[in-house]
Amino acid sequence: MKPTDTRNPDYFHKVVDCQWACPAHTPVPAYIRLIAQGQYGDAYLLNRESNVFPGILGRVCDRPCEPACRRTRVEEEPVAICRLKRVAADHRGEIEDKLPKKPAKTNGKKIALIGAGPASFAVANDLAPLGYECTIFEKLEEPGGLMRSNIPAFRLPEQVLSEELGYILDMGVELKLGTPVESMKTLLGEGWDAIFVGTGAPKGKNLDLQGRYDTDNIHIGIDWLESVAFEHTKKIGKKVLIIGVGNTAMDCCRTSLRLGADTVKVMARKPREFFKASDWELEDAEEENIEIVVNHSPKAFVVEKGKLVGMLFETMEYELDAKGRIETQRVTGEVTIPCDDVILAIGQENAFPWIEADAGIEFDKWQVPVIDETTFQSTAHGVFFGGDAAFGPKNIIWAVEHGHQAAISIHKHCQGKMLTGRLPDEIEMVSTKMGMFEWRYSNSYDNSDRRQMEHVELVKRFKKLDVEVELGFSAEQIATEVERCLNCDVQTVFDAPLCEECDACIDICPVECLSIAPTAETEGELRNSLSVSTAEDGQALYVSDGLPLTGRVMIKDENVCLHCGLCAERCPTAAWDMQEGVIHIHHASDQDAISGGSRS
Numbered sequence: 001m002k003p004t005d006t007r008n009p010d011y012f013h014k015v016v017d018c019q020w021a022c023p024a025h026t027p028v029p030a031y032i033r034l035i036a037q038g039q040y041g042d043a044y045l046l047n048r049e050s051n052v053f054p055g056i057l058g059r060v061c062d063r064p065c066e067p068a069c070r071r072t073r074v075e076e077e078p079v080a081i082c083r084l085k086r087v088a089a090d091h092r093g094e095i096e097d098k099l100p101k102k103p104a105k106t107n108g109k110k111i112a113l114i115g116a117g118p119a120s121f122a123v124a125n126d127l128a129p130l131g132y133e134c135t136i137f138e139k140l141e142e143p144g145g146l147m148r149s150n151i152p153a154f155r156l157p158e159q160v161l162s163e164e165l166g167y168i169l170d171m172g173v174e175l176k177l178g179t180p181v182e183s184m185k186t187l188l189g190e191g192w193d194a195i196f197v198g199t200g201a202p203k204g205k206n207l208d209l210q211g212r213y214d215t216d217n218i219h220i221g222i223d224w225l226e227s228v229a230f231e232h233t234k235k236i237g238k239k240v241l242i243i244g245v246g247n248t249a250m251d252c253c254r255t256s257l258r259l260g261a262d263t264v265k266v267m268a269r270k271p272r273e274f275f276k277a278s279d280w281e282l283e284d285a286e287e288e289n290i291e292i293v294v295n296h297s298p299k300a301f302v303v304e305k306g307k308l309v310g311m312l313f314e315t316m317e318y319e320l321d322a323k324g325r326i327e328t329q330r331v332t333g334e335v336t337i338p339c340d341d342v343i344l345a346i347g348q349e350n351a352f353p354w355i356e357a358d359a360g361i362e363f364d365k366w367q368v369p370v371i372d373e374t375t376f377q378s379t380a381h382g383v384f385f386g387g388d389a390a391f392g393p394k395n396i397i398w399a400v401e402h403g404h405q406a407a408i409s410i411h412k413h414c415q416g417k418m419l420t421g422r423l424p425d426e427i428e429m430v431s432t433k434m435g436m437f438e439w440r441y442s443n444s445y446d447n448s449d450r451r452q453m454e455h456v457e458l459v460k461r462f463k464k465l466d467v468e469v470e471l472g473f474s475a476e477q478i479a480t481e482v483e484r485c486l487n488c489d490v491q492t493v494f495d496a497p498l499c500e501e502c503d504a505c506i507d508i509c510p511v512e513c514l515s516i517a518p519t520a521e522t523e524g525e526l527r528n529s530l531s532v533s534t535a536e537d538g539q540a541l542y543v544s545d546g547l548p549l550t551g552r553v554m555i556k557d558e559n560v561c562l563h564c565g566l567c568a569e570r571c572p573t574a575a576w577d578m579q580e581g582v583i584h585i586h587h588a589s590d591q592d593a594i595s596g597g598s599r600s
Contacts, residue, residue: 001523003545003553006493009427012581014539015558016489018081021068023401024050025585028065028081029489033441035087036482041095043088048099050585051085052122052168052400055160058086059470060151062247062278062395070488073559077450079484083473089160090472100129102172107131109414112192114181117145118396119198119387121168122403126588127410128171136173139180141230143169146200146388147396149226150248152255153466184359184383194382194410197369198399201388203351207243207344211301217308218301221248221345228255228465237340238262241311243298244345246276252343253290258465265337266292267311270326271318284469288458293337302336310338348393368392375419376406382413407588423586429579432490433568439578441490443565445510446483453477487563490580494554496545498575501552505567505576513560514567519546519553526555 004011014020018028026047034043047054061082069078109132113120116138124134142148144161169175181187187195204220212218217237221244227233240261242253245268253264266285268275271294275282286292295316302310314331321327350368355361360380362370369378369385376384386402388394409419432439454471461467473481506514517529523541544554568576584590 001520001526001543001553004540004543006429006491007427009425009581009583011540012427012429012489012491013425013583015491016581016583017068017070017539018065018079019489019583022051022065023398024052024404025401025583026050026065026085027489027583029485029487030580030582031088032079032081032084032482032485033487035084035478036442040088040091041093041098044092044095045098047085047088049587050400050404051397052125052403053118053164053396054085054092055089055164056118056147056156057397058082058084058089059160060147060156061085061397064397070486070559071484074445074562075447075449079486080450080453080473080481083451083453084478084481087473087478096167096170099167100125100171102170103129103131105131106133106172107414109133109193110135110191111194111196111410112137112187112190113196113198114187115145115197115199115387115389116140116143116165116175116177117198117200117387117399118147119200119389119399119403119406120145120196121165122400123196123198123386123407123410124171124173125168126404126407128168128173130411130589132410132414134173136175137179137181138175138177140226141178143175143177145198146202146222149229150222150251152225152229152251152258154254154258154461154469155251157466157468180354182354184355184361188359188380188383192382193414194384196406196410197352197378197383197385197389198387198403199352199389201348201350201393203349204344205347205349207298207346209298209300211303211308214303215301215306215308217341219341219343221252221343222348224343225251225255228259233259235260239339239341240264241337241339241342242266242345243342244268244347245282245292246345246347247278247281248348249343249345250277250281250285252345253285254288255465256341256343257288257290258462261341264290265339266290267296267298267313267337268292268294269297269316271295273324274326284455287455288461296335296337297331299334301342308340308342310336311342312336348388350389350392352389366392372419374405374422375409376402377409377413377419384409404587408586408591411588411591423590425586426584428582428584429491429493430582432578432580437569439490439565441487441578441580442483443487443490443563443578445486445562445564446480448480448484450484451477451481489582490563490565490578492556492561492563492565492567493577493579494542494544494556495575495577496547496554498573499544499547499549499554500573500575501547501549502572504570504572508566508570510564510566511560511562513557515555516547516552517555519551526553527557529555530557532557532560 296313362379387399512531542556
């Protein structure tokens, strides 16, 4: 095998599984170390460089980083990455003077952003400090998109949302509320240098069953949540059924309790392992005594004299194959469940009634715009999409990353450069050595369990819609949870010419991830030399250059390594070192480093 090319940022980046899994590539271990040192403001600003909304995402992110956390390789629960992000936000102090500023003079380029959601705000965040005149058009009377209209205040307080959106508006971004865009062709004729569409997936899916249109007590989930958020809806019936088991369904069921429902049932067509809702969302709902009923397929709404009295379901049985997929299903009976209101939370769709068929924007057979996945440009020159509007429903952190990439393209478009010529990621290796056996990171393994966030008591949380349920971590919880991070971005870096092949590093390694072995043709052959080895997709084995004494190679299984630094402490020749891999993920502000070619 060829030696591992550690100059390739993808190699060490993939070792930092949490950062690799985050769509915006937030440097998770780096900001956790700042929190451990009490530098909350710096941790917040480091977060903000990539995810833009640390306070928001510290509460409501879908947490793709946590299933990837390497902590799960030594115990069941990952580091509470998302909640530590909230710690940085809640304790950040005064950071306004360190945020990007509105330039003294604009560059004269005007950008229209449609929809005041996370994608549009992320684009504005990247472009406004570069001198672009960004104008956001929003049909609602408040900004935030689905972050405001569909995420209840008991999960995301209005103050947190408004503060972080305000940081971007303070960069000179113009916000036009109550101003829906009704014609793309009209917009195209207004002389904008670029247009970004970040309107989300605003259309909730319907359930067209018998009785659907015979009553006013059947609601579309996202529309109903919006009506609650803007105080148009202030009550609901005593018995409520929620159809669907995604995160929107969890928001609907918990909101129903706060509007006066006595019993709320979430109705699922399939078994629990097929639910789309996050585990923690399900746990929070069940903590509030919401019943989740599985294997019930909706069949009809039961309406008597215009009044909804129940819903008819078919009870289902499923057989799964060895991989957990549904192999067969059958109906075993029917049951009617009484209810006063039904809320449909079975999915969302894109909707662009304001984009004319002859506006130059192509749509596929699912009525999703045809978008270049690298540049985010549509088939109409200078019109870009991002967030749910681009590829269908995902989540906030994906919308942010789409915003970063679209901003790069818009910047290049306005400069007349090729949109695909992006600055590649870079890595900078920085030694963490402070003394012979001292590192500037905590390298001892802490076997503490994951901290559980305290919640407001049940008897207090239903008094108002905006009583935030999660209280944040205490000082003790912060101190313990930060030590659970394995500092996966601090790498064991090996200098083969210095190695004396004494085996000291192999002897001291607590997880037996090191070995010196004869070189081989394949990774599989080399793995056989390790005492412990687990092959993971996308996670390569580290292979050194040939060692000077025997020509053998040092190998290390990155899946098993704890980054404890004992090999570097024990090595008598300093062949091993612990170095922080700082990955530079470039945004629009960095792209001028590329000369780029003119667009053809």
